[in-house]
Amino acid sequence: MSYGVFQQYYFDNWALEGDRNSTGFIGTTANGVMYLSMPFLFALFTRRWAHQRQLAALGGTVIACISFFLSSYSTTIGHLVATQGIASAFGCALIYSPITLSLGEWYSTSNRALAYGIVLSCKNIVGTSCPFMLRALIDTYGFRTALRAWTAIVGGTSILAICMIPTHPSKLAVHETRARKIPWNFLRHRSIYFYSIAIIFQSSGYGIPQTYLSTYARDIILSSQTSGTLMLALFNAPGIIASSFFGWLSGDNNRITLSAQTVSAIPPLACAVATFLFWGLTSQKGGIGLLIVFSVTFGFFSGGYSATWGGMLKQLERESAKRNEAVDPGMLYGLLNGVRGIGYASGGFAGVGLLNAGTTIIAAGSSSPRFGYGTAYGPIILFTGITSLLGGWVILWRWNPKRILPLAGMVGLVRRLYR
Template sequence: MASQTASLSSYELRNMADASMNSPVVSHTQENVAENNEIEVPSLPPTDHGKAAYLVLLGCTVLQAPIWAYSLSFGVFQAYYTTQHPLTGSPSTLATIGTTLNGVIYLSMPLTFTLLTRYPLLRRYCAPLGLLLTIISLLLSSYATSIWHLILTQGVLNALGSGLLFAPTSLYLSEWFVHRKGMAYGVIWAGKSAAGVAFPFLTTYFLNTYGAPKTLRIWCIASTILTLPLLFVLKPRLPLPTSRSPRPLSFAFLKNPTFWTLQIGNVIQSFGYLLPSAYLPSYAHDLGLPNLTGAILVALFSLASTPGGIVHGILCDRSSPTLIILLSSLGSALAVFVFWGLATESPLPLLVVFALVYGFFAGGFSSTYPGVEKELKSQDEELDTGLVMGCLLGGRGVGYVVSGPVSGGLLGVWKAGGSWGGGNEYGGVVLVTGITAVLGGWGWGWKYGRKVFC
């Protein structure tokens, strides 16, 4: 197609106008937008398809490995530090490293996305700074002798670097994919899930072969080699403004009940999302299954999340996000209550089915975020979607952080009668996982219930 016709937000127009004040094409375009909000911009590469768009998508997908691989593999490091590489400090505080890591990454997203939306020029410096911080964190952690060293380097510094790598590339992806944004985000989340399948096994091999210090240094070198070329590939579609003036932002969406309805469901779903991957290994062990079973089940969970993210993203491009969120929630709940809850008589086959079904449906939940943006954008054309994405990721972080300390208290709280829930101390974990999965989709009931009764 020689030119691309697309509906652009006022944000894009301001960006183009600032970068090309004397361009007759842009001036004529802006006049057209004032009339019908649709423009034809032959000077810009097309959205949603084309070599340039797919190259950015590929780069964003590959970049998920260095961004998330350490957090996805931390359980392996935790087991190694506990048994073979003792550190100064209480072993019970090792879990704080992983909780801090995931919490800082996600909870920093609202601030990072807001700053990069208000000051777009910062985007060009953000990813290189993130890479530098991750390199420093991995190098310093390889010399750690105390647990508090790892909390600072891996839990805080590495998380800040990973967040700075993710935020600008995510904003670039939103410029390249407009009508197929759900598909695009589904692909990059699939990249994260694929890393969750491979890296725990790779980490186990390197730790057993070389030990923690050398493994972290190898990881540092590999991350640099993988990430550095991608920084030259990941470029914005829209020209960055030449002005250093802050861009005005609208937070009107925070007054929109639709946003808070979907955000509450997002936080609730996030609370229960990680419980299976945290407790499946010990649950399988208590049922008498081999120790390797737990690692395989977690890998199957990540493996099923790969197509799950893509499918849910594509569906969100074509349908209402509340409907797709409901699909994700009900599919997840069904897997929990039926396959995990009844995994006693034939535990291994049912747990395998549970990991695959739950991974597919629950793993696709975050791919609905572009659909939430689209829903809110239809109600407010001036909406900055980057702010919404940052808030949704922050909400996910809230669920993760609260889940960490609370989930330990669920063990032994309620033992299911009969064979459901294993008939053991995990009954409370299974029940809460299922309930949070159901409540994650409550936005559908709120939306259509309001139409009926209001």
């Protein structure tokens, strides 16, 4: 959630071997590794190894701490990718997966979507406060000491919290008897594939602003490092409210009744509008205000997107109940996280390539800096907006060819604006 601070420092104070632009790949890789490993970890700890959840989470803490500590000694971009981007992310996934499974089991009958939303809002609390702390550490002691301090923070807080989270008694009873196999009947339902495709599109663009917003503010708006850090905090802060709100909207509330399909389409569509109208139209003159509006708007809707998954799970459970089929909500949640990892990873690869392409276009003099679209970040802005739009379009329209035609017109409009 705070990697953009490191990204800006690496870019401004490059002292490692390798391509400086590749540092943007580290943050999205970390998210991708976390989410891609979750289906496998959820499958391991949902039943047979449920009694080992606390031990696994503690092991994940050890892996994450060792990885962050080793990353402070990195001398090449490859070292940073391996430690800060891959190994530490796997350790964090080992913490997140068993704990999230326990959460879903303690709230299995009601308010599960709201419980997910409240817990997910905590990541935005961290994403709001930690950028300032990390910026102060980096400016005072350098990134190496900052990573060592972060190692101590992760270890101290995680171990204390993990020991306070009990495994649900029903899962301990499963271990004492014979563990049942995970039901896979839901793979025959169409909804799981529509939702998965939508999540991949939305996640492809979600990690881009987190990674590049600070450097964009510095390069294009010519703001200070403090302003770039503030932009990252403003991006994360609205998610504190958004996660709980969309969790409530997806759950058993009696005031606003919307389908899971509708609720999950709202965040990506709103993110697309914010990207095209606010980020794409920022300019050096007075652009900081519009960039703040983009950070708050995009951060609110993208930060609440994961909380809509509670409604997706309820719909998939109802479909299984109608067919008299067994379903494991924990495994379903793990798969949704897995497909999100596919989106994160693909967005990370695309972001580096698009930034290089945009830089090449500007260097060749084939484009003038007209708003954000005409800068080196123009391809990244278009990518973020289009993937967000597709993330909502898939759920609302379900690949109906007659309804996809207006999308082509919108893409053409954006291309003309970029020119």
